[in-house]
Amino acid sequence: MWNAGLYERYGKERSKPSVDLAARLRDKEFQRILDVGCGSGMSTLPLVLSWENAEIIGIDRSAEMLKKAEEMLPAVTFLQRDCREPIFDLGTFDLIFSNAFIQWLPNQEEFIKNAFAMLNEGGVFAAQIPLFGEMPANACITEAEKQFARCLEGIEEEKFVLHSAREYYDMLSAFAGETEMWITDYFHEMDSPENILEFLRGTALLPYTRRLNEEEQAVFMQKVQKNLEAEYPRRANGKVLFPFKRLFLIGRK
Ligand SMILES: C[S@@+](CC[C@H](N)C(=O)[O-])C[C@H]1O[C@@H](n2cnc3c(N)ncnc32)[C@H](O)[C@@H]1O
Numbered sequence: 001m002w003n004a005g006l007y008e009r010y011g012k013e014r015s016k017p018s019v020d021l022a023a024r025l026r027d028k029e030f031q032r033i034l035d036v037g038c039g040s041g042m043s044t045l046p047l048v049l050s051w052e053n054a055e056i057i058g059i060d061r062s063a064e065m066l067k068k069a070e071e072m073l074p075a076v077t078f079l080q081r082d083c084r085e086p087i088f089d090l091g092t093f094d095l096i097f098s099n100a101f102i103q104w105l106p107n108q109e110e111f112i113k114n115a116f117a118m119l120n121e122g123g124v125f126a127a128q129i130p131l132f133g134e135m136p137a138n139a140c141i142t143e144a145e146k147q148f149a150r151c152l153e154g155i156e157e158e159k160f161v162l163h164s165a166r167e168y169y170d171m172l173s174a175f176a177g178e179t180e181m182w183i184t185d186y187f188h189e190m191d192s193p194e195n196i197l198e199f200l201r202g203t204a205l206l207p208y209t210r211r212l213n214e215e216e217q218a219v220f221m222q223k224v225q226k227n228l229e230a231e232y233p234r235r236a237n238g239k240v241l242f243p244f245k246r247l248f249l250i251g252r253k
Pocket of ligand 1: 002014018036037038039040041042043059060061062065081082083084098099100101104105203
């Protein structure tokens, strides 16, 4: 389902949160680090740059994304794993890091619980989760979906599962002695509303492209595009601002 080329087209925008999250932890020492849902390695890169002597393992379900990661970071161990299943065999870690990944899991509470079980004492769990449900772009998609209810039957299983910041706090604080959470709005500057659609095609729209045939996709995307144009009008300089809301979680065991 993942298309590394399409995903990385907005690499500059997508890599900012993992760089910021790693920067928040820079004063800490980690020997063994796991990047869960590492994708094409964009979130692994700031880990390599920040903790150059650590052993770093990246895991992801997509062979295509992992291939890109291996090409970029040959010194890192990348493994193909589905995180809906337990990953205890990977051993224990000082940092479990995850950027823009947890929302793809149906069982997030269990995943966080298992991640803490895999942390050494004093270890850190650090994650960034897009609060996409709170963004107008999400409504632009769900509104367009109504017209396609029959073709999209069962799509909920493939979509992001997004909880509120308060719910993530409950999941985190159940296992963390100390927590730190914050939300950042990244104001991405786009040349046109088409860029927002293209950005979303790399992630949130993936379940739709899988289910709709070419003809249906064309109509669906046109509708989403029209909704995006209404929600994200051009600014005085002709650019389009695309604020992206992201939640950051840090918990120390
Ligand atoms: C939005 S990308 C984030 C990639 C990377 N962390 C980054 O910051 O660029 C989400 C990644 O989660 C992976 N993923 C989704 N479901 C997964 C699962 N059940 N197990 C492992 N990886 C999964 C996808 O293959 C994809 O590479």
